[in-house]
Amino acid sequence: MTEPAASILSSLSSALAEIVARAKPTIVSVHSHRSRASGFVWKSGLIVTADEGLAEEGEVSIRFSDGTDRPATIAGRDHTTDIALLRADTATSTPIVLSSAIPDLGSLSVVVAAEQGVTTAALGMVSLSGGRWRSMRGGEIDARIELDIRLRRHHEGGLVLNAAGEAIGMAVQGVRRILVIPGATIARVAARLETHGRIARGYLGLGLQPVELDDDIGAMVMSVDRTGPSAAAGIQQGDIIVGWNNEKLSGVRSLLRSLGPDSVGSVVDVTIRRGGAPVQIKLTIGERAEA
Structure with a gap:
């Protein structure tokens, strides 16, 4: 019923x-x-x-x-x-x-x-x-x-x-x-x-702009914090990041997603293009300061 x-x-x-x-x-x-x-x-x-x-x-x-x-x-x-x-x-x-x-x-x-x-x-x-x-x-x-x-x-x-x-x-x-x-x-x-x-949040000390390349997607370095980890590693304004830990970069957003709490202090292999030539750089991710 x-x-x-x-x-x-x-x-x-x-x-x-x-x-x-x-x-x-x-x-x-x-x-x-x-x-x-x-x-x-x-x-x-x-x-x-x-x-x-x-x-x-x-x-x-x-x-x-x-x-x-x-x-x-x-x-x-x-x-x-x-x-x-x-x-x-x-x-x-x-x-x-x-x-x-x-x-x-x-x-x-x-x-x-x-x-x-x-x-x-x-x-x-x-x-x-x-x-x-x-x-x-x-x-x-x-x-x-x-x-x-x-x-x-x-x-x-x-x-x-x-x-x-x-x-x-x-x-x-x-x-x-x-x-x-x-x-x-x-x-x-x-x-x-x-x-x-x-x-804690990972910090690179970079201002990045996505760019399309002939065979890749890259992140162009628009600015560098002179006291940040990227400057210490040798990254310069005008460099284009095309690889992250031996993998092709899929975009700026994916790069930023990798900067979670567990990334602080880790060492990553960064592939950049500088003047058209590839350069390998080891970078130790820093910690973003509190706002």
């Missing part, structure tokens, strides 16, 4: 309310200088929030769902993945267990956030579910997830749950859409922020 529609809706409503209630103890409001955001307890004493929703200076405070206010300090932040990590007394809150699950296209998701310490919830659909991508600031994001949902600006940093109640990521404001920073990305970046306070 077919279950009446009212009963189905009642069951769905109860299930959603239960999912939100389980997440509520971990959700916090983040208050910084003229900025408001949401966040969640990642580990004991550590809170994850959206970097975009965090002021660049001034004091930070946390308001928990029971109305308690506590001071917080910035443990680290990464502008490229929009993840910030705060230290605060979280003794009365429960850390969330992040899942690396990627939601199916068309599946339901719930964003649990906070407004002045009061927990909020919003229901939406996964409008895009794709593979790994790079943000406009160069951060590696493990999956492209977009939600068809409306959120206020201070709900940024809220926790995203799937229909099973698993915490799959953090909601942030994209360009005309709500993005999800996946659980796998948060786990990777937050762990580095906890240990080092920042995410």
Whole structure:
């Protein structure tokens, strides 16, 4: 016998309310200088929030769902993945267990956030579910997830749950859409922020311009930082990079993608053309200074 529609809706409503209630103890409001955001307890004493929703200076405070206010300090932040990590007394809150699950296209998701310490919830659909991508600031994001949902600006940093109640990521404001920073990305970046306070990025000290050659794609050196690693290796303005670690260069973007946290300090073989002649150079990748 077919279950009446009212009963189905009642069951769905109860299930959603239960999912939100389980997440509520971990959700916090983040208050910084003229900025408001949401966040969640990642580990004991550590809170994850959206970097975009965090002021660049001034004091930070946390308001928990029971109305308690506590001071917080910035443990680290990464502008490229929009993840910030705060230290605060979280003794009365429960850390969330992040899942690396990627939601199916068309599946339901719930964003649990906070407004002045009061927990909020919003229901939406996964409008895009794709593979790994790079943000406009160069951060590696493990999956492209977009939600068809409306959120206020201070709900940024809220926790995203799937229909099973698993915490799959953090909601942030994209360009005309709500993005999800996946659980796998948060786990990777937050762990580095906890240990080092920042995410190291490789640095060449070069200004590059893509060029098309007769038989190759190259990256022309437009400028050289005289104190950077490329200048130390002997690369000059006007050189054209055509090879990277004994492979043909596929483009400037692919070269920049190789400058992740693990690249710092590594030695690469760079093939350049100088005056039409090939030159081999060994270059030790440096670390980009904090902005």
